[in-house]
Amino acid sequence: MAVAIIVITLALAGLIGIMSRRRAVAGDLTSWSIGGRSFGTVLFWVLAAGEIYSTATFLGASGGAYSIGAAAMWTTAYGTIAMCLGYLYLPRLWRYASNHGLMTQADYFAHRFGSRWIGAAFGVVGVAFMIPYIEIQLLGFGQIIEVTTKGALPRETSMLVAFAVVAVFVFLSGMHATALVSILKDILMVAAIVIVGVWIPIHYFGSYAHVVDKVQQTHPGLLSLTGLTPQHTPLWMMTTLIGSGLAFFMFPHSTAAIFSAKSEKTVRRNMVFLPFYGVLLFLPVMVGLTALLAIPGIQGPASNGVLLNLTVQTLPSWLVGIVGAGGALAAIVPVSLLVLQSATQLSKNVFRDAFAPNASDHTVLRISRVMVLVVMGVSLGIALSAPTLLVNLLQIGQTGVTQFVPAVLLGLFWKRLNTTATIVGAAVGLGLVAWSVLSVTPIVLGLNIGFAALAVNLTITVVGSLVLPARAATPAHLEGVAA
Amino acid sequence: MSKKVAGVLPLVPVVLLIAGVPVFSGDYRIGPLPAIGSWFLFWVLVGPFFVLAADLINRRHEGDEL
Numbered sequence: 213m214a215v216a217i218i219v220i221t222l223a224l225a226g227l228i229g230i231m232s233r234r235r236a237v238a239g240d241l242t243s244w245s246i247g248g249r250s251f252g253t254v255l256f257w258v259l260a261a262g263e264i265y266s267t268a269t270f271l272g273a274s275g276g277a278y279s280i281g282a283a284a285m286w287t288t289a290y291g292t293i294a295m296c297l298g299y300l301y302l303p304r305l306w307r308y309a310s311n312h313g314l315m316t317q318a319d320y321f322a323h324r325f326g327s328r329w330i331g332a333a334f335g336v337v338g339v340a341f342m343i344p345y346i347e348i349q350l351l352g353f354g355q356i357i358e359v360t361t362k363g364a365l366p367r368e369t370s371m372l373v374a375f376a377v378v379a380v381f382v383f384l385s386g387m388h389a390t391a392l393v394s395i396l397k398d399i400l401m402v403a404a405i406v407i408v409g410v411w412i413p414i415h416y417f418g419s420y421a422h423v424v425d426k427v428q429q430t431h432p433g434l435l436s437l438t439g440l441t442p443q444h445t446p447l448w449m450m451t452t453l454i455g456s457g458l459a460f461f462m463f464p465h466s467t468a469a470i471f472s473a474k475s476e477k478t479v480r481r482n483m484v485f486l487p488f489y490g491v492l493l494f495l496p497v498m499v500g501l502t503a504l505l506a507i508p509g510i511q512g513p514a515s516n517g518v519l520l521n522l523t524v525q526t527l528p529s530w531l532v533g534i535v536g537a538g539g540a541l542a543a544i545v546p547v548s549l550l551v552l553q554s555a556t557q558l559s560k561n562v563f564r565d566a567f568a569p570n571a572s573d574h575t576v577l578r579i580s581r582v583m584v585l586v587v588m589g590v591s592l593g594i595a596l597s598a599p600t601l602l603v604n605l606l607q608i609g610q611t612g613v614t615q616f617v618p619a620v621l622l623g624l625f626w627k628r629l630n631t632t633a634t635i636v637g638a639a640v641g642l643g644l645v646a647w648s649v650l651s652v653t654p655i656v657l658g659l660n661i662g663f664a665a666l667a668v669n670l671t672i673t674v675v676g677s678l679v680l681p682a683r684a685a686t687p688a689h690l691e692g693v694a695a
Numbered sequence: 696m697s698k699k700v701a702g703v704l705p706l707v708p709v710v711l712l713i714a715g716v717p718v719f720s721g722d723y724r725i726g727p728l729p730a731i732g733s734w735f736l737f738w739v740l741v742g743p744f745f746v747l748a749a750d751l752i753n754r755r756h757e758g759d760e761l
């Protein structure tokens with residue numbers, strides 16, 4: 213039964229994706245890449261919600277609660293911080309992009325700093341940060357399908373299916389496919405998370421309060437921030453919330469989702485209503501805590517599977533099918549958005565801007581479509597050969613994109629922002645992040661490394677901009693930037 | 696109300712949510728969640744209303760400008 217529901221859902225998603233080709237304007241890069249800037253409140257809402265409810269959240273939040281308890285709670289609150297801050301700068305970012313015809317985040321950097329080479333550099337770095345994100349979604353997809361079908365569809369085969377579905381509908385329909393499949397994904401995902409999040413804790417322990425009481429009795433300190441580990445401190449939590457909240461819209465695919473909105477009003481309205489979606493994020497956390505009591509002893513990457521293990525162990529087959537289908541689409545939607553933007557940045561900002569400035573939009577679109585297959589292939593290869601713990605990978609990606617904050621935020625609000633200072637600040641910030649990943653040092657002086665690197669980055673950018681001379685004139689690329 | 700208020704309102708939940716972390720970091724329960732979870736849930740529910748208030752002020756100003 214579960215296998216049938218999952219297979220039908222994936223086929224339906226593929227069909228919707230292919231059919232949405234009718235909405236796209238043939239041969240138009242803007243239409244393929246950002247939906248022709250045409251998405252109203254609902255389509256924009258489901259696209260942005262795809263960011264909040266991906267596989268990483270679905271499996272990572274429950275696995276995180278299982279292995280690190282309260283320290284994983286940042287996943288429930290950073291979205292609210294992101295939306296509150298987003299209300300203040302995203303409408304301006306949309307306006308800037310719309311006024312100047314920008315399609316990608318790298319376009320923004322190239323235009324704002326008046327250099328296509330800067331756009332190309334940020335384009336490459338952005339793609340490098342999106343690949344791990346695609347990889348964890350593919351890994352999550354494989355895990356969900358394998359567990360919910362009880363091995364009937366093996367992990368590796370499932371990932372190949374995800375590759376085929378996403379590659380076909382993104383190749384043909386671009387952003388239109390992602391947006392329409394997001395509607396189906398949201399319906400199934402909300403159903404799945406409510407079923408699992410309500411059913412499992414109450415089935416095993418009668419109420420959420422009993423679950424929490426029992427965890428506090430059996431694992432003292434795990435649900436507090438009183439120093440059980442270096443992550444269990446208020447300082448780490450506060451700096452993680454700030455860093456992750458600022459990074460939320462810094463991924464290139466998130467920026468593209470913003471650019472796809474029909475108007476500033478659409479963006480503003482969604483920043484008001486999207487945070488309510490975050491209420492559901494507490495449910496996988498409660499399932500993770502329930503699993504800690506019901507199926508203890510799981511360690512390492514396997515902890516990301518506790519939600520699925522309990523689901524299969526507890527729910528009837530048809531409900532397992534719905535959960536599996538919802539989880540599978542929660543991987544496919546973000547992957548399609550990530551692949552779409554990686555392909556566009558590689559073809560538009562790297563190929564055209566750096567090597568072939570005279571290439572037409574039609575040529576760029578053709579290369580973008582080939583890049584969809586290349587990016588998917590690379591991500592799939594990494595996912596099959598080097599699978600890693602989901603939450604850690606998510607942190608690495610988020611830590612890296614946090615370093616784009618000064619270039620995006622100060623770029624929108626401060627005309628004096630100096631290009632050299634911004635690039636040096638970002639390079640130093642990224643260097644610190646790379647060092648933290650290579651030396652396995654995610655915490656420095658009790659601070660989240662992303663926050664610490666951002667502080668250094670910001671200091672260099674601001675001091676450098678104040679010391680170095682500002683541009684004498686007000687060129688076209690500064691139109692739309694506040695004083 | 697001034698547009699400056701609309702610019703500050705969305706920051707209120709951000710500042711209070713983060714500032715409250717040390718206060719709710721203990722190993723006890725509030726309602727159905729660990730203390731820190733309940734603190735976050737409160738702001739997930741209340742935070743959007745600050746943004747909504749800011750949006751209403753902004754829209755009123757846009758109406759005045761028209």
